[in-house]
Amino acid sequence: MVTDGPFVQMTGPVLAIDRERNRVQLLVQVFGDDTRIDLPLDAVEKVSDT
Template identity: 90%
Template sequence: MPSIPELQAGDTVLVTDGPFVQLTGPVLAIDRERNRVQLVVQVFGDDTRIDVPLDAVEKVSDA
């Protein structure tokens, strides 16, 4: 079973699966009961709020 990333609001994540794959954005909220995460990504130059499965994102390191 893949590990669920330890995320917090404000973390920047990369979407790794689904229609928004390869988009990055800051986490707005995490719903651990539903295993979903809300984030804001740029779509056609506009900020767009999306809701994706928690296992479809990975934290982008600030290194």
């Protein structure tokens, strides 16, 4: 789940993690379309699958 910025509270699967740059790529739904977003690692948190 995104915790900061314009996509706050959006959730989606992680596509890639770049630990060197401290970035993560997520796939979120924006206006019904899948959109890839690139965020700092500290702007996301893991949510449970249950």
